[in-house]
Amino acid sequence: MKHFLVLPLALVASTVFAQSPSPAPIGILTDLSGSHFQQTSFATAQFYACDLSKISFRSIDFSGTSIASANLQGVTIRDSNLSGVQIASSKVDGMKIDGILVTDLLKAYKSNNK
Numbered sequence: 001m002k003h004f005l006v007l008p009l010a011l012v013a014s015t016v017f018a019q020s021p022s023p024a025p026i027g028i029l030t031d032l033s034g035s036h037f038q039q040t041s042f043a044t045a046q047f048y049a050c051d052l053s054k055i056s057f058r059s060i061d062f063s064g065t066s067i068a069s070a071n072l073q074g075v076t077i078r079d080s081n082l083s084g085v086q087i088a089s090s091k092v093d094g095m096k097i098d099g100i101l102v103t104d105l106l107k108a109y110k111s112n113n114k
Contacts (some may be wrong), residue, residue, distance in 0.1 A: 041061040
């Protein structure tokens with residue numbers, strides 16, 4: 001079943017979505033797969049062991065968000081502000097930026113900065 005959620009900005013800003021057992025209060029939704037979020041702030045939301053597959057995010061505030069141990073295979077980020085984004089200790093095989101493989105970009109950078 002798909003959910004369509006249009007939530008006012010900041011409505012979920014302090015919500016914790018988690019599957020039991022959780023180190024924090026459990027939110028009302030734990031399987032968010034197939035959901036759609038528009039004009040929603042997740043600026044301080046926390047997600048623990050949630051299924052976020054096949055979700056559509058549009059006009060969302062993820063500023064200051066930390067993502068760890070996540071499966072982001074097949075994710076497309078388009079028309080977004082990625083200023084200051086850091087990716088570390090992550091598998092980037094097949095990842096592309098503007099159609100260029102990140103592994104090729106890193107290889108060229110490393111060979112030019114020896």
